[in-house]
Amino acid sequence: MTNSRMASFANEAFTDFTLEENQRAMKAALIKVRGELGGDYPLFIGGEKVMTAERTVSINPGNKDEIIGYVSKASVELVERAMNSALTAFESWKKTPAIERAQYLFDAADLMRLRKHEFSALMVLEAGKNYAEADADTAEAIDFLDFYAREMIRLSETNTIRPLTKLAGETNEITYIPLGVGAIIPPWNFPLAILAGMTSAAIVCGNTVLLKPASPTAVIAHKFVALMEEVGVPAGVINFVPGSGAEVGDYMTSHPKTRFINFTGSKEVGLRINRIASETAKGQIWIKRVVAELGGKxxxxxxxxxxxxxxxxxxxxxxxxxxxxxxxxxxxxxxxxxxxxxxxxxxxxxxxxxxxxxxxxxxxxxxxxxxxxxxxxxxxxxxxxxxxxxxxxxxxxxxxxxxxxxxxxxxxxxxxxxxxxxxxxxxxxxxxxxxxxxxxxxxxxxxxxxxxxxxxxxxxxxxxxxxxxxxxxxxxxxxxxxxxVGVHPFGGFNMSGTDSKAGGYDYLLQFTQAKLTSRKNEA
Missing domain, CATH: 3.40.309.10 (Aldehyde Dehydrogenase; Chain A, domain 2)
Structure with a gap:
């Protein structure tokens, strides 16, 4: 980790599409992405890629005849398998030093920056965003990766940044440790930025996750998970399990081993998740934490x-x-x-x-x-x-x-x-x-x-x-x-959610628990 990397955070620049060369670059990316349309996309469970007979068909909302891809759908049985994979991976991932976990995010940000137009072009076709909206989405995803990596390093050193009150005869320290396995349920409207932010915040803290993307934009979600695999995130840390909200989403939310749910979406679905999460399942030994960003008027x-x-x-x-x-x-x-x-x-x-x-x-x-x-x-x-x-x-x-x-x-x-x-x-x-x-x-x-x-x-x-x-x-x-990110920490009051302030300096606290250790000094 270089000192310059940690010196400061600067938001990823937006592309100026009034410049002809940038328009050409985006059009070239669209041609490249269009050449990959209609592919089959598997689940990621541990180190395996799993194809299923039942698939979601992603289409271009601007041209209903164009198929973006076919995404395998997880069953309850496959989600259970993914949960076991996440539980196993958690035992080693939680012990990985924070600076190493952060490096995966830095590497992912660098790689996404190199392929920025390709990620944006896929959103143009799958989500119906114009150039500027798609470019801003990709830029925000890069920002989340960089910002949360830096924040994890800062949080791991927080005892020196925010020192505890000293007490003679004792050495006291507070550390922020991961929670466990979480369910990540992002929306379709920012299919890269919000998904990347929700997922990277959880894993950089040492948690492992089951990621259930929104069905309309499951291909861009798959591309993000593949990127994280490419930079070396260990198998089982991110398990990609697209599927029905009523079936897969409810199963993950109610599972006794689910430690937290990070959800962005509608008020109605968010309240349902909150209700299901509040019910204690057989074998559950914790109060599940719900992080929710819901709707607005x-x-x-x-x-x-x-x-x-x-x-x-x-x-x-x-x-x-x-x-x-x-x-x-x-x-x-x-x-x-x-x-x-x-x-x-x-x-x-x-x-x-x-x-x-x-x-x-x-x-x-x-x-x-x-x-x-x-x-x-x-x-x-x-x-x-x-x-x-x-x-x-x-x-x-x-x-x-x-x-x-x-x-x-x-x-x-x-x-x-x-x-x-x-x-x-x-x-x-x-x-x-x-x-x-x-x-x-x-x-x-x-x-x-x-x-x-x-x-x-x-x-x-x-x-x-x-x-x-x-x-x-x-x-x-x-x-x-x-x-x-880092400028306007985002989250709302009332029925708009838990005001968890994504892209802010307190967000990672949602995915950690503070452990105080106190040791009596020898005379």
């Missing part, structure tokens, strides 16, 4: 003193980036009445300019992830037509994929379903408030509490918003999406 508040052009641009970027398929997406806006129509008109104009098309052609707006999401979002749009005034969009969009027009509803009441329920699609609801304080009250009128933004030029109002807007990540005069 995030919003942007705009007062009459704000830079309205800046606010409108942030609202559109927050609402429609990656088709609104982010837990941080600003799916509602609350605007002070005196500037409401002006902001609404600016938002509507910007939204109408969003061009819809194939992600591989780098359109601003692409498809939603699959048929289930497509149908659900269209149902919410019909609800929105009853609850508000349709200003832009409101229909299916052309294309051989799951395309929906970016949609804006105005004059929506605070208690409307499209203001209260997470839609996870390109749907924005805008409401008017009498004044800035009422606007903040309306923002807080939700069961969620993930991200928010406040636009104002008045410092007293900003101070009030900083204290009163109830969310895990609050941004002033900028969009409410785009958290950076």
């Amino acid at each position: 995030d919003g942007i508040v705009v007062d009459e003193t704000a830079d309205l052009d800046q606010a409108a641009s942030a609202i559109v970027a927050s609402a429609f980036g990656f088709q609104g398929q982010k837990c941080s997406a600003g799916s509602r806006a609350v605007v002070v009445k005196s500037v409401y129509e002006e902001v609404l008109n600016k938002v509507a104009d910007l939204t109408r300019k969003l061009q819809i098309g194939l992600p591989e052609d780098n359109y601003q707006a692409g498809p939603v992830i699959d048929r289930n999401s497509y149908d659900k979002i269209l149902e919410y749009i019909e609800i929105g037509k009853r609850e508000g005034r349709l200003v832009v969009g409101g229909e299916k969009a052309e294309g051989n994929g799951f395309y929906i027009q970016p949609t804006v509803f105005a004059d929506v009441k605070s208690d409307a379903r499209i203001m209260q329920e997470e839609i996870f699609g390109p749907v924005l609801a805008i409401a008017a408030a009498e004044d800035w304080k009422e606007a903040i009250d309306m923002y807080n009128d939700t069961e969620f509490g993930l991200t928010g933004a406040f636009f104002s030029r008045v410092e007293d109002r900003i101070s009030y918003a900083l204290e009163e807007m109830h969310c895990g990540n609050l941004y002033i005069n900028r969009k409410c999406t785009g958290a950076l």
Whole structure:
């Protein structure tokens, strides 16, 4: 480990796709990845790659006729086998020095950096991300690997960084030891970044894991696991077991040997996991730890003193980036009445300019992830037509994929379903408030509490918003999406999860337990 590697952390740079050479590089990566489509992808259980008869078919959401790959599905019996493999691997992995575990992450970050465009290109095709969204996803994955590697080294030396109070006659030390075997259940919307972050945080702490990826993006998940194998992560540390959430997910969650569950996804599934994990199974000797990042109904508040052009641009970027398929997406806006129509008109104009098309052609707006999401979002749009005034969009969009027009509803009441329920699609609801304080009250009128933004030029109002807007990540005069590792530790309040702050300095504590040792000094 070089001193320069540990000296500081800097976020991976985003690729500038306005430069022709970067566009050419991405197009070349797309050609390369397309040549590998339609392959079969096995499970990873210990040192074995296991093919099964039952498979998940991953398709391109922007072109439904294109198959990305066929991913083997794990049964309960295979998950049990994976659990035994993880338990065996844990006995040696937990004793591997922290600096060695961290080195695997550094090596994986270096290799992913070399293949950055290939990972991004696969996300363009499998997840429906445009160039910038896919590139940011890969950059964040690299950041997570680097950041958590450094954090593990820091945590292993924490007794010198955060010394205990000294007591004469004793030597006292606190160390952070791993928990055991964990279930990692990541989402499809950041299929590389969040998956890599959740998995690497757990294993760098000395745990071993069962990784059940989201079915729509299981191929990119497989590519990550293969990368970790390539850099030498020992067999059994990461066991790749795609499968049904109701079958495989519940089995992992309820298993007596599962020590923790790290989940990112919907509120409904997260609450189910929390309930199942709370039930003590026969032979279980610990309280399972649940780390959960759930949904959001995030919003942007705009007062009459704000830079309205800046606010409108942030609202559109927050609402429609990656088709609104982010837990941080600003799916509602609350605007002070005196500037409401002006902001609404600016938002509507910007939204109408969003061009819809194939992600591989780098359109601003692409498809939603699959048929289930497509149908659900269209149902919410019909609800929105009853609850508000349709200003832009409101229909299916052309294309051989799951395309929906970016949609804006105005004059929506605070208690409307499209203001209260997470839609996870390109749907924005805008409401008017009498004044800035009422606007903040309306923002807080939700069961969620993930991200928010406040636009104002008045410092007293900003101070009030900083204290009163109830969310895990609050941004002033900028969009409410785009958290950076190490810069904006990410996690929410209320039904948005356990506020575990991924990409922050306390995150690894979720996957360790603190052991205090005290030794009486000899006279």
